[in-house]
Structures are given as C-alpha cells and as structure tokens.
Amino acid sequence: MSDTASYGFDTLQVHAGARPDPATGARQTPIYQTTAYVFRDAEHAAALFNLQEVGFIYSRLTNPTVAVLQERIATLEGGVGAVCCSSGHAAQIMALFPLMEPGKNVVVSTRLYGGSVTQFSQTIKRFGWEARFVDIDDEAAVAAAIDDNTRAIFCESIANPGGHIADLDALSAISAKAGIPLIVDNTSATPYLCNPIKHGATLVVHSTTKYLTGNGTVTGGCVVDSGNFDWSASDKFPSLSAPEPAYHGLKFHETFGNLAFTFHSIAIGLRDLGMTMNPQGAHYTLMGIETLSLRMERHVENAVKVASWLETDPRIEAVTYAGLPSNPCYGRIASICPKGAGALFTIAVKGGYDACVKLVDSLEIFSHVANLGDTRSLVIHSASTTHRQLSPEQQEAAGAGANVVRLSIGIEDAKDLIADLDQALTKALS
Template sequence: MTDTPFGFETLQVHAGARPDPATGARQTPIYQSTAFVFRDADHAAALFNLQEVGYIYSRLTNPTVAVLQERIATLEGGQGAVCCSSGHAAQIMALFPLMGPGLNIVASSRLYGGTITQFSQTIKRFGWSCTFVDFDDLDAVKAAIDDNTRAVFCESIANPGGYITDLDAIAAIANDAQIPLIVDNTSASPYLCRPIEHGATLVVHSTTKYMTGNGTVTGGAIVDSGNFNWTASGKFPSLSEPEPAYHGLKFHETFGPLAFTFHSIAIGLRDLGMTMNPQGAHYTLMGLETLSLRMDKHVANAMEVAQWLENDPRIEKVTYAGLPSSPYASRVPQICPKGAGALFTFAIKGGYEACVKLVDSVELFSHVANLGDARSLIIHSASTTHRQLTPEQQEAAGAAPNVVRVSIGTENAADIIADLDQALAKATA
C-alpha cells in the first residue's frame, strides 16, 4: 500500500495485508502456531523487553490476528487495535488499564443487556462500579461523573432499540472531565460510524457481528485512537507510571499514541488471556472484505421493513432511527451518514404473549441471540438477552415486555416483510 489515501472499500480488502513473503499466497494465511522461533537469545530478550515488535506466543501476538488488528484500526481511523476472544472480553480489556478498586464508570442506560449485567454486577468483583444514566440527558451525564470516574461508556447505535447517541456532545463532557470516552460501535460498524472522528478515545467491537457477518466465530476488538493524554491528569497510573513487570517502563512515555495498544497486549492479553484464535481472525478478515456491500443492503432492507411495520395497524411503535418519525432521525446525518443500521425494535399490540407467538411463528427469520448476520434475526429481549434485568432496567434499555428486536439481513426485502406479515397474523389472531 502507498501513502495515497484509499477509500473505505479498498481498505476493507487490503489494509494490513501483504502477499505472504514465504509462499506468495495472496490471501492472509492462518498461522496456526502456538509459538514462534527466536533468531537468537538477543532477539528473544528484545521481544520480552518490548524493545522490538514481533511474535513470541499466540496468546500475545499472532501474524493472522495482527493483520486483522491493523485492518480494524485503519477502518476506524485509530492508531492501533487489539483483538480478543469476544465483545465482552473487549469491554473488560478496555477498562482493565483504567480501573482499580473504588473507581467507577458512567454508562448509558441504553446498552445490550449482557453489558448492563457485566457493568452492574460482574465488575463489582473487581471493586469497580458503574452509574447508568440516560445519555440524552447531558446534565445527568455531567452530574454522574465524580473524582473516581475513569471512563464514560456508550454504544453508537444502541442495542436493542437502534437509538443513536450524540457522540460529539458526550465526548465533550468526557474531555472536560479528562477521562476517556469508550464507544461500542458493534451495531454500526466503522462503515456507518467512526466514533473517533466524534471524539471517542477507545472503540470496542464484538467482531462476531457485522464485521464477520456470517455467524461463524466470536471475537472482539479494542481500537485505540491515540489521541488521549494518559499522563496529564494523573488518573491512569497503569499507563503513566513505572510498570514493575517491565523494569519501570512507562507505557505512555515510551510508546506515545500507542501506549494503550501496547499495554493491552503486553499486560492485558498476557495476564487476562482473552486471546482471539487465528482461525477466527481469518473468518473475520473474510467478512470485512464485503462489509460495505453488506451494510448498504442491511440499511436499505431495514428502512423498507421499518416503514412497512410503522404503517401496520398491529404495531404500536417502531424504533428505527432512519424513520422521519424517530426522535433520533436528526442525528443520522451527523453520526451515521451512510444509514441508521439494521437493528431496531417494534412493539406489538397484544404485549408479551403476542411477542412470544411472533418469534415462534417466523419462518425466514432465525430466532437467535445474535445480530449482524446476513440472515434476518429476531428475538424477544425481555425473555432472553434482557431477562436478568429489572422491569425498570428493561424499559430504560428499550427492551420492554411488548417489544421484539430484529436484525434485518440481506435477503430480499419483500420476503422479509412477507415472513413478518404471516407471523404477525398468527401472533395477533
């Protein structure tokens, strides 16, 4: 690749990849190897001292995974990226260098149910805590931040409702507090939204979803913008102060804009072990080659389906931000100029029972706990992904009992609508 600025469609195919120097293979090989041979003792010592970049052991670095990391970082406009075993792993790894006992994060109340559980319950075991706030209320976000807050967390397009976050406004609040903004960009993908351009410090992904696009492997990624000063406030000693495990090395002083990336590999992957396997990285690389093509079709189908649902008398409400009636429609050109994604919910007249009948009656849709597949997917969040939440939390997250979540696939839009039509007839009979 030259220094010429390439378009997104070119980068999703080529970024990070070269023909294999040993064989000339055009496609990135799957380096299915646990360990890598050192040239000599000095080479090994330099790698372990972080004085040279290279491959040691696949828990830390792997050539196939490295290509995926560079490609994702390039597509997101970041300085570096680290891939790991799942989206949930990516969230913990993003917080790991920032947090400590007694510290907290401020997060949007509109999040994937598993993330709400991770932040409200699981992180307590580390001595961390989370305050959930409606991110449409900017004053509430400001008020929730205190001296022990170390990050602000939200989703660009919130799961399950498809609500779009005003990233610029939230980034300004985080910046004033000298803390990083972490944005989960899973539902949008970097094709629809690039949070770093709106002030995000870190971007996390479940690569399981749109990046891979075919429901075959799990994975996660953390993208480092390289724009945050980890030393200025004194709040992030893991990145600004001497690291005992590396003879007093200071990550921010030594690696500058790549400080977070190097820390996440040298300490995060080393000690947490949330490694992405090379086979999984290969599948995700294949998926990324068609990301823009798929996302355009996802968005076009989602708009057509949402419009049909909004006009159906059996439906109470549709949350798709692409609809002119959505309170978030004005944010689409600013945050997601290529479209509002393909994830949204709709409320059915008939409540909980009608929702259950609907998901049991679809034929083309797959009833699964996933999103971002080429296939259209459906789930009743209140009885599944958000079941562990209180009714108040379900309502705040956009997963009320009378609501169904859909991830619109790339099939023929008329066929998707026909399947919903016949299932709704059974559900509301």
C-alpha cells in the same frame, strides 16, 4: 499499504493490513495456526520480552493472522492501533482494564445490550469497579455522574436493541472537560456507518462476531485505540503513565506515545487476562470485512423498507428505527451515521408478551437466535432472553420491555421479509 489515507473505504476493507505471504506468496492472509515462534537468538528473545522490539512471541499475545485483522479494523476506524480478543464482552473488559482500579467508576449508558448491562452492573463489582447508569441523552445527568473517581464514559453508537443513536459529539465534549476517555461500542454501526473517533471517542470496541464477520461463524472482539488521549495529563491513569513493575519501571505512555494503550493491552492485558482471539476466527472475520460496505448498504436499505412497512401496520404499537423520520434520533443520522442508521431496531407488538412469543415462533425466514449482524435476518424477544436477568425497570430503560421484539434485518429480499412478518403477525394476534 504505505499511505492508507489516500485510499477509500472499499479498498481498505480488502487490503488494509494484508500483504502477500513472504514465504509462499499467498494472496489471502494465511491462518498461522501456531502457538509459538522461533527466536533468531537469545538477544532477539530478550528484546521482545523487554518490549524493545516488536515481534511474535506466543499466540496468547500476538499472532500474524490476528495482527492483520487488528491493523485492518484500526485503519477502518481511523485509529493508531487495535487489540483483538475472544469476544465483544472480552473487549469491554480489555478497554476498561488499563483505566480502572478498585474504587473507581465508569459512567455507562442505560441503553445497552442486556449482557453488557449485567456485566457492568454485576460482574465488574468483583473487580471493585462501579458502573453509574445514566440516560446518555441527558447531558446534565452524564456530567453530574462524573466525580474524581470516574475513569471513562461508555456508550453504544447505535444501541442494541432499540437502535438509538448516541450524540457522540456532546458526550466527547463532556469527557474531554472531565479529562477522561469516551469509550464507544461501535458494533451495531460498524466503521462503515459511524466513525466514533472523528467525534472525539478515545477507544472504540467491537463484537467482531456481528457485522464485521457478518456470517455467524465465530466470536471475537476488538478494542481500537485512537491515539488521541494524553494519558500523562493527570495521575488518573497510572497503568499507562506511571512506572510498570512488571517491565522494570517502564512507563507505557512515555515509551510508546500514542500507542501506549495498544501496547499495554497486549503486553499486560492479553498476557494476564488471556482473552485471546484464535487465528482461524481472525481469518473468518477478515474475509467478512472484505464485503462489509456492500453488506451494510443492503442491511440499511432493507431496514428502511421493513421499518417503514411496520410503522404503518395497525398491529404494531411502535417502531424504534432511527432511520424513520418520526424517530427522535433521525436528526442525528446526517452527522453521526451519514450512510444510514444501521439495521437493528425493535417493534412493540399489540398483545404484549404472549403476542411477542407467538410472533417469534411463527416467523419462517427470520432466525430466532441470540445474535445480530448476520447476513440472515434475526429475531429475539429480549425481555425473555438477552435482557432476562434485568429488572422490569432496567428492561424498559434499555428499550427491551415485555411487549418488544428485536429485529436484525439481513440482506435477503425485503419483500420476502415483509411477507414473513405479515404472516407471523397474523398468527400472533389471531
């Protein structure tokens, strides 16, 4: 598509990045199930390896099916480029990799998926990186956590599990003043509900496993590059601004301009970390994105109905859905998520831990799985599963206390979901 700016979201989610296959005329993007690609000649091969020409070398780096998906997600997010990888966790490491060095730190929201909290608090220590956790709503605390060694701020647009909506405008102002990128995980919102780049985000990450694919079939991740950050404005990001020894002194920002991060993530990130997305997985995600707006509209519609019913039920202590007028984040919907607050939230159940376990075991339509963003409604008790490795204090900070159950509302009939919750709550508290 030549001028994507002139097309609406519904058109772009079907067409962006895709063209009829030049060899066969196939309308759907083919699955290019190949490891390598034949070079025209030795000169062509050398140009590709020297980054003097763009093309396909080896599927650890680039693949035609994955390339379509990268362009589509970048277009929907309003970025200049994107890099897909094997999972959402891989995407988070890919986002940080060009920015960080031993001794450097990243300021991170306390309201994150439990696996992300573990990745940031434990795993990245092995790289010599530090994560500084703060309440992302406390602007003074965020600013105070930044020092000369800070290389990014990281948050979720709609937090997993509690559905908290981050004030991206405030966070981007803090990151801009500090001269560091704002990285936003937009998995729970998707680009249909939220566009972090419009609010100043430098990088956007996704677990494409979730709403983008939408059918619970494949894992994947993506990092979207806004192209808006000046990597050469300081000496904080030498991987992008300084000579790269592996490419004979090439400077990524000087050479590739606003695509510096994207090229670095492919030429070095995927080359050396190898967290590659497979082409069949990319194909499933492309098919899922074709109906993204339709699904998200139903997800949000159902979430409002279910959350509103739960809020009035005497067996429920609290509902964290930002789409409810009673929620502290409700006022942010109009500016941050104008099409809705997503479909992920938690409920605090009277009866505590035991009641939560009985509730999960008694549900019939809701599937008890460690996933979210499926067309099916999903449920999990975070404290005993996804957030189990965290301390009680960390669980509470993340919105995953012992009496809390996370719901991911699907696209089924809302009255059936309410009836299922009703009968399960009756059994759980009997």
